[in-house]
Amino acid sequence: MSLVLYNTLTKKKEPLQPIEDGKIGMYVCGVTVYDKSHLGHAKSAINFDLIVRYLRHRGYEVNHITNFTDVDDKIIQRAKELSMDPMALSQQIIDDYFRSMDALKAERATTYPRATETMDDIIDMVEGLVQKGIAYESNGSVYFSVRKAKEYGKLSGQTLDQTVAGARIDPSEDKRDPMDFAVWKAAKPGEVSWTSPWGEGRPGWHIECSAMCLKHIGKTVDIHGGGTDLIFPHHENEILQSEAYNDAQFVKYWMHNGMLTIDEEKMSKSQKNFFLIDEVLAKYSPQVVRFFILNANYRHPLEYDSSSLDDSQRALETLQNSYDEMKAHAAIADGDDDAERLCGDVWSDFETKMDDDFNSRDAIAVMYDFAREANKLRGEGRLSRKGADSVVGIFNQFNGLFGVLVSESRLKLVKEGAQALDETEIDKMLSQDHIPDGDVDRLVRARQDARERKDFATADNIRGSLAEKGVDIQDTQEGAVWKRK
RNA sequence: GCCGGGGUGACAGAGAGGCCAUGUGGCGGACUGCAGAUCCGCAGACAGGAGUUCAAAUCUCCUUCCCGGCUCCA
Numbered sequence: 001m002s003l004v005l006y007n008t009l010t011k012k013k014e015p016l017q018p019i020e021d022g023k024i025g026m027y028v029c030g031v032t033v034y035d036k037s038h039l040g041h042a043k044s045a046i047n048f049d050l051i052v053r054y055l056r057h058r059g060y061e062v063n064h065i066t067n068f069t070d071v072d073d074k075i076i077q078r079a080k081e082l083s084m085d086p087m088a089l090s091q092q093i094i095d096d097y098f099r100s101m102d103a104l105k106a107e108r109a110t111t112y113p114r115a116t117e118t119m120d121d122i123i124d125m126v127e128g129l130v131q132k133g134i135a136y137e138s139n140g141s142v143y144f145s146v147r148k149a150k151e152y153g154k155l156s157g158q159t160l161d162q163t164v165a166g167a168r169i170d171p172s173e174d175k176r177d178p179m180d181f182a183v184w185k186a187a188k189p190g191e192v193s194w195t196s197p198w199g200e201g202r203p204g205w206h207i208e209c210s211a212m213c214l215k216h217i218g219k220t221v222d223i224h225g226g227g228t229d230l231i232f233p234h235h236e237n238e239i240l241q242s243e244a245y246n247d248a249q250f251v252k253y254w255m256h257n258g259m260l261t262i263d264e265e266k267m268s269k270s271q272k273n274f275f276l277i278d279e280v281l282a283k284y285s286p287q288v289v290r291f292f293i294l295n296a297n298y299r300h301p302l303e304y305d306s307s308s309l310d311d312s313q314r315a316l317e318t319l320q321n322s323y324d325e326m327k328a329h330a331a332i333a334d335g336d337d338d339a340e341r342l343c344g345d346v347w348s349d350f351e352t353k354m355d356d357d358f359n360s361r362d363a364i365a366v367m368y369d370f371a372r373e374a375n376k377l378r379g380e381g382r383l384s385r386k387g388a389d390s391v392v393g394i395f396n397q398f399n400g401l402f403g404v405l406v407s408e409s410r411l412k413l414v415k416e417g418a419q420a421l422d423e424t425e426i427d428k429m430l431s432q433d434h435i436p437d438g439d440v441d442r443l444v445r446a447r448q449d450a451r452e453r454k455d456f457a458t459a460d461n462i463r464g465s466l467a468e469k470g471v472d473i474q475d476t477q478e479g480a481v482w483k484r485k
Numbered sequence: 486g487c488c489g490g491g492g493u494g495a496c497a498g499a500g501a502g503g504c505c506a507u508g509u510g511g512c513g514g515a516c517u518g519c520a521g522a523u524c525c526g527c528a529g530a531c532a533g534g535a536g537u538u539c540a541a542a543u544c545u546c547c548u549u550c551c552c553g554g555c556u557c558c559a
Binding site for chain 2: 008011028029030031032034037038040041042043044045047048072073074153156157158159161162205225226227228229230231232233234256257258259260261265266267268269270292295296297299300301302303307308310311312314315316317318319321322325353359361362364365366367368369372375376378379380451454456459460463464472473474475476477481
């Protein structure tokens with residue numbers, strides 16, 4: 001079975017065939033660093049994180065490039081508002097971005113080029129476009145002449161005339177055609193700028209991606225990703241520049257992630273309807289946030305509301321419980337091979353789902369079925385320690401890609417049986433702010449003793465008091481287990 | 486207006502011609518002193534209208550509503 005992915009360019013799912021066997025050059029548009037990252041950025045990063053992890057799992061060597069737009073109008077404006085140096089501001093935001101994405105357990109890209117570090121390549125490209133006569137200088141700025149492009153709108157389906165009719169374009173008098181876009185912008189007095197053949201200035205928005213793709217990947221990149229909001233004009237213009245400059249196809253597969261929405265509206269800074277990653281992680285674990293995002297198709301919009309993460313937390317608990325219990329499982333039966341068979345089937349099912357355009361939602365559904373089957377074997381006393389280890393192995397493989405489960409063992413099985421404790425000792429232990437593991441064990445055994453004496457008041461008091469300290473006791477067929485929440 | 490993508494059970498969200506999606510929640514049952522966890526079962530759906538087909542949530546057409554883009558955006 002081969003992996004297929006949805007290509008925005010052709011609007012079809014296509015088998016993945018990299019230019020070079022086994023290697024993938026992948027460019028994902030990063031962020032403009034003028035303000036802290038919000039949950040929408042997290043969605044994009046986590047969607048592509050899973051894609052990269054899965055491609056690697058499938059044996060591809062992935063060169064993953066994500067850029068930082070660290071000079072542009074917004075950064076300059078924001079820096080001015082804060083009376084900061086724009087470069088200091090962008091560095092601060094980049095630091096925040098890394099902190100947030102690390103906290104979300106998104107793997108880092110291979111390289112994070114910055115516009116300001118790619119200046120020579122950008123200027124080379126602009127010069128090349130001017131030499132080819134497809135871009136022109138005007139008052140210190142350089143514009144790309146869209147009417148000279150061979151093809152226009154092949155990604156977005158837009159035609160030039162329709163777009164002109166849309167008429168929300170900047171009618172700069174420097175442009176020969178209103179649809180032309182800047183590849184180099186002349187600096188206004190006092191702005192940060194770089195020296196170029198056209199005087200002091202800085203890059204247009206789109207050109208950095210074209211230059212970075214060429215520099216870090218090549219004339220043609222296998223996969224180019226970004227949000228759906230970038231399709232037009234950003235990605236369309238990247239195609240125009242790169243293909244004009246390189247005389248080669250720019251991108252084989254375009255992949256776009258759907259927007260995170262709130263009340264059906266895109267989460268964005270300009271709408272002021274965003275939640276910062278910091279804020280969200282103060283209340284929910286990174287696993288819950290990842291699960292919320294990965295439990296939906298990356299291509300489709302995902303609706304967020306106040307209960308979304310609570311729902312995800314509850315839903316995830318089912319998988320986490322099964323995972324925990326499989327790890328803590330004490331062998332009941334020996335030599336059964338039901339678990340082995342179960343594990344053999346589930347992983348190929350899982351990969352089949354993921355091979356179909358990274359269908360993480362269906363892949364998770366496979367995991368739920370798997371957890372139920374494994375729980376059933378265990379409940380029926382047909383699970384050996386070896387079988388449980390195989391089940392845990394599948395969970396680990398799944399988690400290596402999705403990163404939605406807490407891998408540390410949370411569940412503690414109390415090995416010794418019931419043991420009486422006198423009341424004052426119980427109260428003393430329960431009154432501690434933090435009850436050490438050893439004491440929890442003793443309390444659980446004391447509770448067991450109380451239960452055997454049918455002293456349910458004492459038993460329930462121990463369970464209730466421990467629950468208040470964040471320790472959950474559960475009675476199972478194998479005895480009592482507990483975990484810290 | 487134009488270009489994309491959508492409208493699926495209480496909710497979140499897969500699926501893209503025939504076969505159970507899945508999860509949370511609800512209801513019933515098993516287990517339990519009670520909880521919880523777990524297991525079993527039940528209910529409940531494909532925006533509306535025409536058409537193609539033996540068969541349509543899935544294909545075609547029309548209507549309608551929503552979202553994204555056409556300005557910076559993941």
